[in-house]
Amino acid sequence: MLCSTCRLRPPVTDDGRCLLCAGPAGAAAPMSPAPMPPAFIAPQQYLRSPEGLAKAVVVLLTVVAAADVLAVAAGQNTRRVVAAGLEDDFATYDEAAASLADNLYATAGALQTLVSLATGIVFIIWFRRVRLNAEVFDPSMQPMRPGWSIGAWFVPIANLVLPRRIAGGIWTASAQTNADGSRRTVPATVMNLWWGFWVVSMVASQYTTRQSWKAEQPQEILDTTALVMGSDVLDIVAAVFAVLFVRALTRMQGERAALGMFPLGTPGVPGREGWGRAH
Template identity: 65%
Template sequence: MLCSTCRIRPPVTAEGLCILCAGPAGASAPMPAAPPFASPQQQLRSPDGLAKAVVILLAVCAAADLLAVLAGLNIRSLLGDALGSGLATLDDAEANRADNLYVASGVLQLLVMLATGVVFILWFRRVRLNAEVFDASMQQMKPGWAVGAWFVPIANLVLPRRIAGGIWTASAQTHTDGSWRTVSVAPVNLWWWAWVCSGLFSRYASQQYMKAEGAQEVMDAAGRMLLSDAFGIVAAVFAILFVRKLTRMQGERAALGVYPLS
């Protein structure tokens, strides 16, 4: 049986209204709990553990990016001094060490990024399944897309943000009188655009660095890589803020004990 007004949520009043449609009058009504024998997609599971792992890995990503920045500065300093003297002072052994350090920092970035990506997607799937319990009507795509959307070329620049928007809206805690609380989507937008721009610029910078041949070209390409790595640090910070905020929102929403069912 559904609310006689919105036809979405279970009724909590004698008039057949849900807690949101009943307004203040429904705030004192018994709050329906999630079905005790619900299907897996209708059971809440805490995202806290995965969120902590994601935050730690994102911090490691930022540290790896910082190491890459330092390695890039070392290369630029070495080449800058050499170019000032017409390459006469360039020490091949020192140049090789600087290049090896830069390559090693790049490998570290890749490994950490892969590990972070796996755990982040697991967390993203968890909060998406919880959002299905909070309010399935807010979700425009099936829960499976919380994983699949990241692997669709081109579309992965749009679909995950669309899914995140539905999760964010459904996870917004309601006021004590049952009305919806408006929560700014700024953390979602900052995370998403920083991630997309960082990824696209990183690909461009990497291609330019691989094509560079002369000392001046290598120095210029290293400068672009420096900017890319710095952008990666910013993206990691925004991602941490997004993960922490959404995880906290879901904890507050779950504590409220109201789970609209479609």
């Protein structure tokens, strides 16, 4: 139970107000302090709704998938043009069609880069938000400090492992509790599929990019373009599972916040709307 006025501190008066809200009159004759709920979190730590950020991430991930589809189509067009030239040893090679194919392929690649960068930034902001909420839910479940929710993505090699470790702690802490106070176990299948396909997609992208830089002969261009298209398909699958992961974790945190055991921010703090204040 929290103060009936500020909803931040335990009540100390008969009318349910805390020491600060009661003022000098309440301080003169306080009631015996109410026991602090075991799940009470220090007032400076608040839950903030990740729902707005989650919606932005989902939209951007959808755009990423669309850009990948465009890149696959551009790659297929490039393969068609090059293959047509190989059939007659480029005797009737269409230079205009080849130039158009190159431009479409380059444009699709540039669009992929820009959209992926924007999505990565917003995703990490969302990831930090849910990590901070998990600190309020259950800090004992968090294997690393909150700052690593950002830093872990930028450590070479380790960024293939650390973010998943952090996500696991967030997932566990965000699982809704049962009526008897026990933790509900939520299968992490969606999270594991997202992370698995994302890692495979990243590794494949690095490999195919290096191969495409070395491709000079027509047959090499055909082969590497096919590899890049395969990498783009993996990225589409990873984006789909990322959407499912973001939506699932955001929903889980909303359900856990609805239990009413945690302070949900202060007036005027962005992100408070949508969840309201706990009682």
